[in-house]
Amino acid sequence: MSKANILIVEDDPLQRRLIKENLEQEDYTVFESASGKEALNIIDDHPIDIAIVDYKLDGETGISVIQDILEKNPLITPIVVTAFGNIENAVEAIKKGAYDYIIKPIDFGKFLLVIARALERLKLKKEISILQNSLEDKFSSKNFVFSSSKMEGVALLVSKASKSDATVLISGETGTGKDFVAKTIHFSSKRKNGPYLVVNIPSLPETLIESELFGAEKGSFTGAFERKIGKFEAASGGTIFLDEIGDLPSQLQVKLLRFLQEKEFYRLGSSQPLKSDVRIIAATNKNLEKLMKEEKFRPDLYYRLNVIHIHVPPLQERKEDIPPLVDHFIRKYNEREGKEIKEISAEAMNFLLKYSFPGNIRELENIIERAIVFCEGSVITSVDLPIFLKDKKEEELTQEGLSLKDKVKHVEIREIKKALLESGKVKSKAARSLGITERILGYKMKIYNLFSDQEHQK
Numbered sequence: 001m002s003k004a005n006i007l008i009v010e011d012d013p014l015q016r017r018l019i020k021e022n023l024e025q026e027d028y029t030v031f032e033s034a035s036g037k038e039a040l041n042i043i044d045d046h047p048i049d050i051a052i053v054d055y056k057l058d059g060e061t062g063i064s065v066i067q068d069i070l071e072k073n074p075l076i077t078p079i080v081v082t083a084f085g086n087i088e089n090a091v092e093a094i095k096k097g098a099y100d101y102i103i104k105p106i107d108f109g110k111f112l113l114v115i116a117r118a119l120e121r122l123k124l125k126k127e128i129s130i131l132q133n134s135l136e137d138k139f140s141s142k143n144f145v146f147s148s149s150k151m152e153g154v155a156l157l158v159s160k161a162s163k164s165d166a167t168v169l170i171s172g173e174t175g176t177g178k179d180f181v182a183k184t185i186h187f188s189s190k191r192k193n194g195p196y197l198v199v200n201i202p203s204l205p206e207t208l209i210e211s212e213l214f215g216a217e218k219g220s221f222t223g224a225f226e227r228k229i230g231k232f233e234a235a236s237g238g239t240i241f242l243d244e245i246g247d248l249p250s251q252l253q254v255k256l257l258r259f260l261q262e263k264e265f266y267r268l269g270s271s272q273p274l275k276s277d278v279r280i281i282a283a284t285n286k287n288l289e290k291l292m293k294e295e296k297f298r299p300d301l302y303y304r305l306n307v308i309h310i311h312v313p314p315l316q317e318r319k320e321d322i323p324p325l326v327d328h329f330i331r332k333y334n335e336r337e338g339k340e341i342k343e344i345s346a347e348a349m350n351f352l353l354k355y356s357f358p359g360n361i362r363e364l365e366n367i368i369e370r371a372i373v374f375c376e377g378s379v380i381t382s383v384d385l386p387i388f389l390k391d392k393k394e395e396e397l398t399q400e401g402l403s404l405k406d407k408v409k410h411v412e413i414r415e416i417k418k419a420l421l422e423s424g425k426v427k428s429k430a431a432r433s434l435g436i437t438e439r440i441l442g443y444k445m446k447i448y449n450l451f452s453d454q455e456h457q458k
Contacts (some may be wrong), residue, residue: 004049005367007031009039036065055082070097077118145328148318157310160190169305172312175362178283186239194238201247220269236276246286253298261303289334315357329368344380351389358418
């Protein structure tokens with residue numbers, strides 16, 4: 001069985017035969033050509049892995065042939081062959097896309113090692129290409145699951161943002177899919193082959209945010225034992241997603257603004273400016289306009305970020321998206337769990353449609369994932385849904401005709417559930433976000449029977 005398909009582009013028939021014989025002894029399939037035109041015809045008809053190209057061909061250079069080969073198939077790995085004393089030519093060929101160079105007269109021991117390394121690199125490139133195509137497909141705008149006019153507007157904005165290189169600000173509640181929107185923009189844009197790096201600002205200690213974003217020189221702070229490359233530097237050529245930008249400390253807002261204006265930054269502890277070609281997509285679940293009025297967020301930074309603004313509405317405002325999302329999640333978790341669940345019952349769907357979903361799509365996905373695990377048949381029924389969806393005391397009812405007391409009760413239940421979800425079910429954090437004590441939160445959870453739902457306990 002052939003190890004790989006190798007194309008020789010060499011106008012000297014004796015040299016071509018010598019290379020061919022050595023390669024065939026190692027079980028490679030070899031194709032021969034004496035010119036660039038002939039080489040391109042072979043590439044049209046055969047899947048070539050490596051191209052061995054002589055630098056000096058009759059009437060053309062190996063560099064031009066390498067460029068033509070890569071334009072036709074970027075996954076081919078070119079290796080240039082050059083005479084001793086013409087190393088500058090070989091270096092130029094590498095700059096134009098060659099993987100390596102071989103010097104004449106050829107040392108075939110070294111030559112075969114270069115071929116082996118090139119094949120390892122080719123294998124890695126193919127794996128990356130497959131992963132890249134998978135990501136492009138997964139985060140394509142065609143995979144937006146919706147039927148509502150509100151999300152149709154979001155999809156249109158995402159499509160426009162994908163064709164631009166402008167900064168994007170995505171707003172929306174926790175769990176609405178802001179991260180999916182950001183990935184879709186990146187993997188549908190001209191930067192799709194570049195890095196996509198995420199910085200979740202609230203997850204980082206305030207003292208480490210600057211070094212995480214901009215990097216740090218060795219010794220710039222306690223514990224900095226070596227130079228650290230920041231996300232802005234590492235993401236050059238791609239996209240950086242700044243999640244929860246509203247939590248960025250004020251002193252770093254100034255540095256981010258400078259980067260947006262000048263496209264340059266400084267590593268912590270350095271006076272040397274660095275440049276990076278990176279696109280910024282930011283997201284927030286906070287009202288940045290309110291934060292500006294409170295002088296907690298810089299207006300100039302807001303306007304720099306808000307070139308393209310995409311607001312992702314909460315699931316509560318687009319209930320018509322629930323049925324197609326449920327079908328999508330059933331297919332997704334069927335595959336993972338090895339099940340063949342075909343649908344959800346009308347009763348179970350009705351419970352979902354009546355629920356307010358404080359956790360939005362993320363909460364809906366968790367509910368369907370759980371239902372798939374517990375479902376014993378081919379149809380998800382109300383038995384497979386969490387208790388809180390079916391509890392009359394917690395059911396989200398239409399508030400027409402309700403007393404003020406009952407309206408307050410429903411609002412409190414909704415806000416408590418939302419706070420618990422956003423705090424990771426940590427009661428102390430949930431209480432702080434609600435502006436009440438942990439004791440009062442515990443009391444309200446007790447009187448509203450929220451402890452009966454284990455998924456909202458802490």
